[in-house]
Amino acid sequence: MPTLLRVLPVLVTVAAVAVRQWRGGPLRPRRVLLAPLLLLVLGLFTRAGLGGPAALLALAPADAVLLAVAAAGAAAVGAGQGRTLRLEDRAGVLWARMPAAGLCWWPVLAGLRAATAHAGAAAGAHAAASGATAVLFLGANRLGQAAVLLPRARATGLPSATGLPPGAAARPGRPAGHRPQPLLRGPNPRGEQRYGAPHRDRDRHRDRREERRRERSATRPDRRRGGAR
Structure with missing residues (x-):
């Protein structure tokens, strides 16, 4: 696969991230x-x-060593990015935002990748010098960020946006995961919530059964007194 086809999707992914x-x-x-x-x-x-x-x-020892060192360096840069990200409370939902100064981590990551390619070319480590390692390099970087960011997010105690639709956040003044209560339909003497016609019919039948049960319980003492006489 040509090097450009390997590197171009990675560059687009990095820009989007x-x-x-x-x-x-x-x-x-x-x-x-x-x-x-x-x-x-x-x-x-x-x-x-x-x-x-x-x-x-089939990797040569030089390739394996350079790839391991490059992956560790990319993970270290990712850890720095995870530490730099700002965690904020937005209407009860945890937000993450990178300040402008934190974007300097990306040139550091690019310089590390270029140094790895240069060292690989000098040492005859063709795999480490090729563009085939770009995806692996980016994955190690993102894993290093996750290793630092997720414990920080858990320590805040704020709910994440897992339960929200993609790209959506909680409305101002409402906590995350807020669900509007259903409207009551019809008289409801016991204060229960009713959710529609099937449930309303079921509640009506239950009310009738309870009324019949109360009527039977009210007539039982009279029958007992009549039998005692």
């Missing part, structure tokens, strides 16, 4: 955790990355 972080949005822990795992799988076991188990076993 950087813009999303700068704009901010509701934090979804499942997405924060699953996205780097997916990138790692793509980078290790598909043609978009290293190519699979056979290619991994």
Whole structure:
């Protein structure tokens, strides 16, 4: 696969992630955790990355060492990004937003990737120097961010936006996960909530059964006194 076809989707992904972080949005822990795992799988076991188990076993020692060092460095940069992200309370929902100064982590990540490619070319580590490691590099970076960001989010005690639709947040003045109460329909002497015609009919039948039961219980003492006489 040509190097441009390998690197271009990664560059587009990086640009999209950087813009999303700068704009901010509701934090979804499942997405924060699953996205780097997916990138790692793509980078290790598909043609978009290293190519699979056979290619991994065929790696030269220099390639393996450089890839391990580069992945650790990318994870360290991701940890710095996770520490820099600001966690905010927006109408009871946890938001994450990267300040403008935090965007400087991306040039650091790009410089680390360029240094890895240069070192790989100098050491004859062709796999580490190729664009096949770009997806793996990005996955390690996102995993490092998740390792720092998720414990920080849990420590705030604020609810995440997991239960909300994608791109939606709670309305101002309402807590996360707020559900409007259904309207009452018809007289309801016991103060219970009724949700529609089937439930209303069921409540009516139940009321009739209770009235009959009360009538029978009221006539039982008279029968007993009549029998005692």
